[in-house]
Amino acid sequence: MTKKVAVITGSAGGLGKGIALRLAADGFAIVLHDINKELLSITENELKEKGYDVIAVTGDVRKKADQENLVAQAVAAFGAVDVFINNAGVESVEPLEQITDDKFNFVFDVNVKGVLFGTQAAAAQMKTQATGGKIINACSIAAHESYEMLSLYCASKHAVRSFTHSSAKELAKYNITVNAYCPGVAATAMWDRIDEAFVKYNGWEPKQAWNTFTKDILVGRPQVADDVAKLVSFLASSDSDYITGQTILTDGGMVFR
Ligand SMILES: NC(=O)c1ccc[n+]([C@@H]2O[C@H](COP(=O)([O-])OP(=O)(O)OC[C@H]3O[C@@H](n4cnc5c(N)ncnc54)[C@H](O)[C@@H]3O)[C@@H](O)[C@H]2O)c1
Numbered sequence: 530m531t532k533k534v535a536v537i538t539g540s541a542g543g544l545g546k547g548i549a550l551r552l553a554a555d556g557f558a559i560v561l562h563d564i565n566k567e568l569l570s571i572t573e574n575e576l577k578e579k580g581y582d583v584i585a586v587t588g589d590v591r592k593k594a595d596q597e598n599l600v601a602q603a604v605a606a607f608g609a610v611d612v613f614i615n616n617a618g619v620e621s622v623e624p625l626e627q628i629t630d631d632k633f634n635f636v637f638d639v640n641v642k643g644v645l646f647g648t649q650a651a652a653a654q655m656k657t658q659a660t661g662g663k664i665i666n667a668c669s670i671a672a673h674e675s676y677e678m679l680s681l682y683c684a685s686k687h688a689v690r691s692f693t694h695s696s697a698k699e700l701a702k703y704n705i706t707v708n709a710y711c712p713g714v715a716a717t718a719m720w721d722r723i724d725e726a727f728v729k730y731n732g733w734e735p736k737q738a739w740n741t742f743t744k745d746i747l748v749g750r751p752q753v754a755d756d757v758a759k760l761v762s763f764l765a766s767s768d769s770d771y772i773t774g775q776t777i778l779t780d781g782g783m784v785f786r
Contacts, residue, residue, distance in 0.1 A: 532582060534607040535765060536560040536599060538590050538647055539617025541568035543717035544667070547754025548614060548761045549576065549583075555762055557612065558582040560603040564589050564617075582607070590617045590643030596650040609658055612765045613651030615644040615666045615689075620719050621681040622726035628681050640685035641692070648696050652705060661704025665764050666693050668709035668776045670784045678730065690776045697774030706773035710760045713780025714742045715752035747782025756781070 535552045539545040541563035553559045553576055561576070563569040566587045573585035586602045588595035603610050619639045621632060644666055655662030671679060672686035690709065697707040714720065720739060727738035743751040760779045763769055778784055 531608065532556060532558040533611040534558045534560065534603055534609050535612040535614065536562065536603050536610055536651070537614040537616050538562045538599070538643070539564075539667075540614075541565045541572050543719060544712065544715060544754050544757050545614075545616040546572055547758045548616060551755065551758035551762050552612070552765055553579070553581040553583065555766070557765070558607045559584075560599070560606070560610075561585040562588055562599050562617075590615070590647060591638045593646045593649070596643075596646040597653075599647075600650040600654050604654060609660075610651055610654045610662060611658075611660065612663045612665065613647060613655075614761065614765075615647040615664070617643055618667050618685075618719075620679075620723055621685075622678050622723050623681075623730060624678065625680050627730075633681060636681050636685050637688070640682075641688045644689050644692055648692070648707070652696075652700055652703070655700075655705050656703045661706075663765055663769075664696065664700070664705060664707045665761060666707070666709040666776075668693065668711040670711055670713050670778065670780050672709070672711055672776055673778065673786050674784045678727070693776050694774050701773060706770070708764050708769070708772060708774070709776040710757060710764065711776055711778045711780065711784075712757045713746065713752050713778075713783045714739070715754060715757060717754070745783070746780070750781070752779070752781060 535557040540549045540561045576583040584606045621636045669686040671683040672690040675683045693709040727733045
């Protein structure tokens with residue numbers, strides 16, 4: 530039987546890499562993708578050394594042509610795109626008054642336009658496949674709750690949540706489901722930068738933001754990439770065939786919806 534194919538944007542490191550490792554172990558052929566060419570190559574080699582079927586495509590989710598190229602490369606290598614994961618995202622931490630025009634555009638370009646262009650490219654391919662496909666978006670607790678100092682990031686993730694709902698409705702007739710995973714606080718390079726921003730703007734101690742955000746998590750520990758990958762593994766599997774348009778929290782018990 531031919532392997533199903535999963536494309537994961539922003540998968541050179543962080544949660545995307547964790548998702549790629551999990552889906553590879555689940556039996557998917559993996560298409561890695563990132564703007565960071567150097568790290569992408571290291572991660573590609575890591576998966577190859579484990580014996581997984583993998584290719585890596587460098588690109589920028591903000592560019593429609595790059596997203597189309599990503600899908601074309603996936604199809605050229607493995608023949609289909611069964612699962613497309615809009616994982617790439619950027620954070621933004623600053624007081625509301627200090628958000629600039631450029632910063633606003635940058636965050637919305639990556640987090641929202643990136644999801645739109647990824648969904649368009651993936652759907653165009655999936656519509657041609659008898660089996661349809663699954664589109665899975667990176668959302669966040671910040672798509673369900675709004676935090677001070679994170680207004681721009683929260684607004685962008687609320688937009689992704691809305692896109693998840695609308696695209697599920699539009700694409701259902703093509704046998705394409707669209708869902709999202711909403712992590713809480715996971716130890717990645719993103720959270721290192723968030724912590725640094727609270728030091729810069731609030732005069733907090735290093736790790737104070739991390740400790741503040743993680744201290745009340747009900748399961749008693751911060752999140753790791755594998756926690757997120759387990760939910761994505763389910764959403765990528767046939768076990769989730771009856772689920773679409775959902776933005777599912779995986780946060781150890783932080784936000785209740
Ligand atoms: N870490 C968390 O606690 C957390 C919580 C909730 C949601 N999320 C979301 O999960 C996703 C992954 O987060 P992470 O913590 O792994 O972040 P990260 O910064 O550690 O990794 C993100 C990856 O995306 C890549 N990337 C950034 N801009 C890109 C672009 N324009 N085109 C292609 N690739 C690009 C980066 O190079 C990097 O490899 C993001 O959408 C993020 O908003 C993370």
